[in-house]
Amino acid sequence: MKKVKVGVIGASGFVGAELIGILLTHPNVQLTGLSSVNHIGEPLSSVFPAFTGAYDQIFSDNETVIEQSDLLFLCLPHGKSEALVKQCMDKSKKVIDIGADFRLKDLTAYEAWYDVKVDYPELREAAVYGLPELNREDIKKTQLVANPGCYPTSILLGLYPAIAKQLVDPSNLIIDSKSGVTGAGKSLSEATHFAFKNEGFNAYKVGSHRHTPEIEEMIQVMGGGQIQCSFVPHLLPVNRGILSTLYVDIKEGVTAEEIYTAYRTFYEKEPFVTVLEKGKLPDISHVSHSNQCHIGLAVDSRTKRLIIVSVIDNMQKGAAGQAVQNFNLMIGIDETKGLSMVAPSF
Template sequence: MLKAFICGGSGYTGSELLRILAGHDEVEIVGVTSEKSAGLSVSELFPAFFIYKNLKFENLHIEKIKDRADVYFLALPHGKSQEVGALLVEANKRVIDLSADFRIKDSKVYEQWYKTSHSYSELLKEAVYGLPEIYRDKIKKARLIANPGCYPTSAILPLYPFLKKELINLDTIVVDSKSGTSGAGRKTEVTLSYCEVNEDFRAYNVAKHRHTPEIEQELSFASGKDITIDFTTHLLPLNRGILSTIYGKLNKNITTKEAIEVLEEAYQNEPFIKIMPEGQVPAIKYVKGTNYCYIGVVVNQRTGRIILISAIDNLVKGASGQAVQNMNIMFGIDETKALKNLALSP
């Protein structure tokens, strides 16, 4: 049995790790931290997770935790993961960081968007961006995984094959994303309270969302050129799911059918990517509670634009499911283990 430890288990990505790993028969959770809930058992905080009656939240002390597990998931706030990740790597542990701290290769870009200094720029270079569809080989051997952001996962996967093939004009990319409210975390803010979010819909952080440089970085790697995009995020009145609608001018005239072939060729062996047939586009309900990413595409012959639409569950493929997928890859376990369930529908 692989021993896993979760740093930060009382938020939504932490509790989602607890939920997913409950169905993983090769992993044992040996510890979980939470500053706010230290002393409580997991089942006291989350009565739905009754199986964790004897697992207590503890405070995060590196010295007390660093010798107990094989793999550490960091579901900590941005800025806090840096040091914890560095110390655990130093202690020869393998780390999967669900925060943004090790995603941006250029520490100055990180500091500019996250308004936090970065003290581990060496480790930044070593960290592997944990998108298995692109970096599977590097993930196998990685000590430190920077688990991708939810929005970036939904934006990079559909665009990547088209940028690789230079099919889209790099100056024309617009990513219009909509996320369920769990993406904002388990927080006590009036703006996230039920009555405020219900029956509402709005954009937020327009032209300044922190996931922008992460998307731009990976798209730039794909195309070999620096890319700047417009990326707008919106808050959906539903719990789980991201749907991204992505626009770009095509460099050459292709049909919707040909666009689908580009996607199918790129992802034919990928267990978690599903390409929609012509005439159909993804819906959040197809992926709720699952690690799948559904992608659909339409070429608008009137405008010469490609419209790519992707759907993921922000807490699964957009966070904890992808983290477990990375863990499976790192430890030679079947990559789909504990991640094969179908969407809860309706």
């Protein structure tokens, strides 16, 4: 297959660097351009020295990268992608937006939670939510993919079989998630300063995190009804990884064996999701630097709750890796291409 001309907009952030690292070894990618508002004219290695001698592309402006590319990855903060996506689609370019601008179909919810105004609502209707395990066939046919958020990826993959098979009642769903500090992005803040974060562990944005409406909307799409969940994210003193623990009520009459069987059957052919054996629970170190999601299950018979533990690498399955998985689907090749990395947990 002929290589696809690919550009990365917003390439000087953590996700951009992770994405470039994957794309450089992808056999179907010709990396044609990188953009950065703050580093135009500088080489990639001036921001990320690890690329020295391997790929010293010069950062250029957005318009140049768009013109040079047939498919664009956008790694931008919320509110910054919409106008650029409009420009790309008007030029018949395919787009994978790794930011939040197109994840929610509910415009009112998006504008309220993200404090931005939507100028092109028709683009949102055209976007496909890029969770391959849910929307694989639609991703193959679309021009615009909205890459899911990192927290929602871990949470939705953990819940999907139980909701789709109507084994649980998610109306009282409680979500406890922990993330490495790269999830906060590259911008400096006191919350992620080494002196404060090292040896520390804290909750933040309790009940107000912007990924909440995305989680709730997609649970409804999965068949769980219109719910409101309690979502509490935390910052771990580690670079990468997300561990989400989900507490959900089991429906009357549903057995533990039914739940385990449903999960194993549901994900048995999924290349990037593994349901662990009964009695085992996952660890973020076991999926580090990979596009894998590991899921562990426990049934609390006393409280009649299913406890799901789901782990991903927030920079891979939670961002850049999943974006490349979507890229593979969009251009019609094996979705695992370029994503075969496995890192030992030491």
